[in-house]
Amino acid sequence: MALIHGKINPHEIENVLTKMFSPEWLRETAAKVGYVQRNRKIDPVTFFWVLVLGFGTGLQRTIASLRRAYETASAETLVPSSFYDRFNKKLIAFLKACLAHGIVELAKHVSLTLSDKLKGFKDLMVADGSIVRLHDNLAAQFPGARGKAELKIHTVIGLTSNKKSIAIYPGKTADIKTMRIGPWVKDNILLFDLGYFKYELFSRIRKNKGYFVSRFKQSANPTIVSVLHAYRGNPVEKAQGGPPPA
Known part of the structure; x- marks a missing residue:
């Protein structure tokens, strides 16, 4: 991923996200889970990005502000009820599918061994x-x-x-x-x-x-019962308060 002055290039992030959640995949998935049954003013692609990018740490957003953001992004004027009605159980199914897809896509790029x-x-x-x-x-x-x-x-x-x-x-x-x-x-x-x-x-x-x-809690009082590595001296006795190694 490209860096600008030591920081991640935001255009690179945009490219990765739009590749991961392509317009074709979002529309197909929205139709598959029943979130979109026929073409309407509310496009699932625009709705997805407005909803996902409209929230952040410490931000308080209202549905009304999200509707205004959608209207700006789509150049469409919406009746408030038509936008609010999109927040339903099928939207939950759609977002769950998107979350699962994102995790799978990230796992594909894992090269750790x-x-x-x-x-x-x-x-x-x-x-x-x-x-x-x-x-x-x-x-x-x-x-x-x-x-x-x-x-x-x-x-x-x-x-x-x-x-x-x-x-x-x-x-x-x-x-x-x-x-x-x-x-x-x-x-x-x-x-x-x-x-x-x-x-x-x-x-x-x-x-x-x-x-x-796991890290130990400060209140933990473990007892070493075996050592799986050979060390010089006797570190087990030392850790338990025994005589120092010779």
């Missing part, structure tokens, strides 16, 4: 969650932890494969409750942050013959 030290494992799986602020009117369906209405998107993505999973929860849902451990973790290394730190989770990963990497 596990090092020789990790060649005994199938994959390195990264788990994390993101919070999206919602309109306060959605607080009953998606109560938040820091705001009235929030959505938590939990993802698990394989860095060397196309394996992935996406799940949506209310924003106040604890990270640990979004992790579903099963046979899929076998021979994989699962990487996550302290939000998922729980010994019960570690036990489930082990029972399914998987592995994990």
Whole structure:
């Protein structure tokens, strides 16, 4: 990706996004999920980009402001109700399809491979969650932890494969409750942050013959039971308060 004065070229970002979500793909997908049944004033391509690019961190946008942005981008004048009616369950299906497509496209460009030290494992799986602020009117369906209405998107993505999973929860849902451990973790290394730190989770990963990497909580008091690498001296005894190595 090209850089301008040490920064990413915005035109390069635009090219990548428009290639990932081409007008043909967006219109075909909108028709496939039933979001668009026949040609109308509201074009799914313009609507998608206005909706996606109309939000950002710390921004408060209303549907009315999005309608005005759409009218500017499309050079069309819309009756407010015709725009508001587009926010329905079929729009959710359309955006879910777009999200899944974006993740698949990003995975295609992954060129990471596990090092020789990790060649005994199938994959390195990264788990994390993101919070999206919602309109306060959605607080009953998606109560938040820091705001009235929030959505938590939990993802698990394989860095060397196309394996992935996406799940949506209310924003106040604890990270640990979004992790579903099963046979899929076998021979994989699962990487996550302290939000998922729980010994019960570690036990489930082990029972399914998987592995994990996590930082320790400050309150943790681990006991070293084995060392898988040869070191000079006796670092295990030193770490446990034993005599220093000779």
